[in-house]
Amino acid sequence: QSALTQPPSASGSPGQSVTISCTGTSSDVGGSNHVSWYQQHPGKAPKLMIFEVSQRPSGVPDRFSGSKSGNTASLTVSGLQADDEAEYYCSSYTDRNTWVFGGGTELTVL
């Protein structure tokens, strides 16, 4: 199973919005509602930010939102804050009963 495709980097100024894409195939992102997003700060374990395409776990600010169109899922971070600077990974359940991750996107808050 090939990794999902994410842009290597994204950036925005404080207060702005940024969207990170995650492109797969009909065997994973396009065929599954089990798409999730994780935030990872350096040296830390990843943290779940979005599950089931657009659901936020309790405690995650509503500045974080998710969506999907066809084989591409997206994570939007609104009202950028300094602490949002991190690596972001998407993940999808696949039709082979396995999971696949994206290569990660480094978000920089300018």
Next chain:
Amino acid sequence: QVQLVQSGAEVKKPGASVQISCKASGYSFSNYYVHWVRQAPGQGLEWMGRIKCNDGSTIYAKNLQGRVTLTRDTSTTTLHMELNSLRSEDTAVYYCMRDNHAWSFDYWGQGTLVTLSS
């Protein structure tokens, strides 16, 4: 509170095996699945496999099948990941994670660094 606490860092020689443990607490152990992923230095996340904690059934990533074994001990609520025939590309931080019943990972262990060194 839900916690997954992993065993400490390991240094192994190529060809050896490594076993990492993941002690779960704060939730009903048998009602959840637990997954394992790894992250090579400076790289992304790679899914390794999943275990169903009530009956021990497993699914593995195709590229690791035959080298990785996931087990669980319900009496101690501990998960184990064993990786055999280690090679240099197995140098990574290994994580255990709880599946939140929505095929996503809501709680993560702190990670265990495995370093291959001859």
